Amino acid sequence: MNLKLPKKRVVVANAPLLNRLVAFFIDLFILNVTVMSPFRQLVQKIVPEATFREYLDYIYSDQNLVSMISIITIVMTLLALLYFSILEFKIGQTPGKILLKLHVVSLNKDVRFWQYIIRSLFIIPTVPFIILWIIDPIYIFFNKDNQRFTEKLSRTKVVSVYNL
Amino acid sequence: MKQKKQNKWAVSIIVIGGLWLLSILFSSIVGTMFGVGNVQGNVALIPIKGAIYSEEMSTFGERTTSSTNVVELIEKANKNPSIKAIIFEINSPGGTPVASDEIANAIKKTNKTTVSWIRDIGTSGAYWIASAADVIVANRMSITGSIGVIGSYLEYSGLLKHFNVTYQRLVSAKHKDMGSPFRSLTPEEEQLFKQTLSIIHNYFVEEVATNRKLSKDKVAKLADGRFFLGAQAKKLGLVDILGGKEDAINYIEQKLNITAEIIEYRGKKNLLDILSEILSKHAFLIGRGIGNAISQTGETEKIKLWT
Numbered sequence: 012m013n014l015k016l017p018k019k020r021v022v023v024a025n026a027p028l029l030n031r032l033v034a035f036f037i038d039l040f041i042l043n044v045t046v047m048s049p050f051r052q053l054v055q056k057i058v059p060e061a062t063f064r065e066y067l068d069y070i071y072s073d074q075n076l077v078s079m080i081s082i083i084t085i086v087m088t089l090l091a092l093l094y095f096s097i098l099e100f101k102i103g104q105t106p107g108k109i110l111l112k113l114h115v116v117s118l119n120k121d122v123r124f125w126q127y128i129i130r131s132l133f134i135i136p137t138v139p140f141i142i143l144w145i146i147d148p149i150y151i152f153f154n155k156d157n158q159r160f161t162e163k164l165s166r167t168k169v170v171s172v173y174n175l
Numbered sequence: 176m177k178q179k180k181q182n183k184w185a186v187s188i189i190v191i192g193g194l195w196l197l198s199i200l201f202s203s204i205v206g207t208m209f210g211v212g213n214v215q216g217n218v219a220l221i222p223i224k225g226a227i228y229s230e231e232m233s234t235f236g237e238r239t240t241s242s243t244n245v246v247e248l249i250e251k252a253n254k255n256p257s258i259k260a261i262i263f264e265i266n267s268p269g270g271t272p273v274a275s276d277e278i279a280n281a282i283k284k285t286n287k288t289t290v291s292w293i294r295d296i297g298t299s300g301a302y303w304i305a306s307a308a309d310v311i312v313a314n315r316m317s318i319t320g321s322i323g324v325i326g327s328y329l330e331y332s333g334l335l336k337h338f339n340v341t342y343q344r345l346v347s348a349k350h351k352d353m354g355s356p357f358r359s360l361t362p363e364e365e366q367l368f369k370q371t372l373s374i375i376h377n378y379f380v381e382e383v384a385t386n387r388k389l390s391k392d393k394v395a396k397l398a399d400g401r402f403f404l405g406a407q408a409k410k411l412g413l414v415d416i417l418g419g420k421e422d423a424i425n426y427i428e429q430k431l432n433i434t435a436e437i438i439e440y441r442g443k444k445n446l447l448d449i450l451s452e453i454l455s456k457h458a459f460l461i462g463r464g465i466g467n468a469i470s471q472t473g474e475t476e477k478i479k480l481w482t
Contacts, residue, residue: 046194049202056206065256072254075247079209086201090194097190102183106191109183 025157026169030111037107038095046090050083088135095131099167100124108169118166129165216438218427219252219261219287221245227270227300229277240267242274248440249281260288260427260435262420263308269299272324272375279307279382288430292423293317293414298402299325302413303379306386312416312423313405320408322383323400324375326368331356387412 043051057076058066070076098105099115100122108114117126133143143161150160158168223245225238232239252258263282269275282289282304291297291305293313298321305311305319313319335342335357342357353364360368376398384394389412397403397411408414416422424435 041191045191046198049195049199053202053206069254069256075209075251079205082205083202086198086205090198094190094194098187101190102186104183104187106184106187109187 020174022173023170024173026111026113026171028151028157030113030171031169034105034107034111034113037110038105041106042091042094046094047087050087054080054083084136091134092128092131095134096124096127099130100127112172114170114172115167116170118168126165126167130159130161130167132161133159216436217257217259217433218424218435218437219248219255219258220264220437220439221248221252221261222264222266222439222441223278223301223304224264224266227267227274227278227304229271229274240270240274242270242277245278246281249278249285252440253285253287258287258438259431259433260290261285262423262427262437263289263291263304264294264420265291265297265301265305266294267298267301268296269301269303269321272300272303272379275300275303276378276382278304279386282307283386288427290423290426292420293319293405294419299323303382306383306413310415310423310426311413312418312426313408313414314419315404315406315409315417317405317408318402319405320397320403320413321400322379322394322398324372324379325400326372328354329356330359332358383413 057079070080095105099108103114103116115127115130117123119126132140133147135141147159147161150163151157154163156168162168223240225240226232227240227242229242231241231244249261252261261282289308289310291308291311293301293305293311294317295314296318297305297313298319302319302322332342342355344352344358346352350364350367352358353360353367380391380394380398383389383398384391387394393412397413403411403413405414405417409417416426424437427433428435
C-alpha cells in the first residue's frame, strides 16, 4: 500500500543561548556525580576541619599537598575535556545536549577530533585558557551564528534541530 | 530515530563509564602516591615498624622505617589544624642513633599531644623515640628498654687467612680503615670505638632522662643494655600506661576532651609500591568475595603461638 504521507520536515537553527546554558549545567552535574566523584572523595580526605584561612595555610605549607592538588586538577581537567570532546566527536551531543535537543556540527567537510578538543579548551582552569572564560561567552553576542570564540576557532557550532 | 537516540544514550553511558573508571584508577594512584589515609580524623597514627634508618633501606623483604619519612609525616600532622594528637605505633627493635634522634627531635617539636604505643617490641633506638612522646603505652608483655649502643660487626680476617687471601692495606692515615672486616682492630682502635660508643650511650641516657623526667643516675643504672617487659618497665618509670591502642585513645580523649577519630599517616610510595597496593586491594576484594562464598561465616581466625 502506498500512502502519500507528508514528509517529515526538519528545521535546523542556531541553538538558543538559554538551552545551551541549561545543557552545559546538566553536563557539569553529570560530570560532578560520576567522573569527578572519586577525586572529590580524595580531596575531602585531605581537607582539614578548619577555617578557610587555616586550610590555605595548611595547603601552602606542605609542598606535597600543593603537588597533589595540582595533579588532581590536571587529571580532572583532562577527564572533563575528554568527556566533551569524545561525546561531541562521536555522537555530536553530550547528555545535556541530548536532553535539550542540541547538536554540535562541524563547519568543515572532514570532521577532525582536534576540532572538538579546541572547542572545549575553555575548561582548562589555567592561564592562558582562563581568559576564555571571559572571551568565549562575550564572543557569542558578536557573531550571527552565536558561536563561542573557541567554536569559531574550531569551525564548529551548536544548533537546535526542530522536527515539524 | 528512536533507535538512533537510544544508541546515543548507550554511547554516552559507555564514555562516562570509561571516564569514571579512569577517574577511580587515577584517584587511587594519586591517593596512594601521596599517602592519603582512608578516613578523615583528628588523631594521626604514625607507624614505626622494623629497623630504623635515616633513609629507606631494603633488607630482604623485612620492613624498615626511614626517619626521613617519619619526620615528614610528623611535620605534616603538626601542620594539619584538624589533627589534635599523634599516636606512634611502635614495633621496632631500634635503629641507627641518628635516625632515632631525628624522629625523637621531631616528636618533641610538635605542638600536639603525643603518645607512643609500643606493641611487641620497642627497644633501643625505638625506645629513644618512644620516650620523646608525652606518654608511653605498652602491653605488660611488650619488650622495651635495652638502653645502650651496639657497634659489633663480623670480622673475616681469619676466614681470608684460611683461604690464603691477603688484605692489601693501603691507607694514608693509620685509623682510616678502622672497622674494616678484613683485619682485626688494634687495641688502640678498639679503645677509640668504645669511646665513641660511650659518647652515644651518654647521649641516649641523657635524652631518656630528660624525656622521661627521671634522674640521669637512675636511667644510667637501667642503661646496661637489658630489656624489660612492659610491666617491669612501668614499675621502673620507663612506661606510663599498661595497655594497647584503646588505652592510648582513652588517654587522648580524656586529656583533650575529644572523640578520637584515627587517621593513618603513611609515607610516600614508589611506583612499584603503588601498583602492588592497588593490585593487592583488588585481589583482596576478589579473595574476600570468593572466601565469603565458600565460608559460612565469611571470617577466619588466625592463631599465632610464640614458644
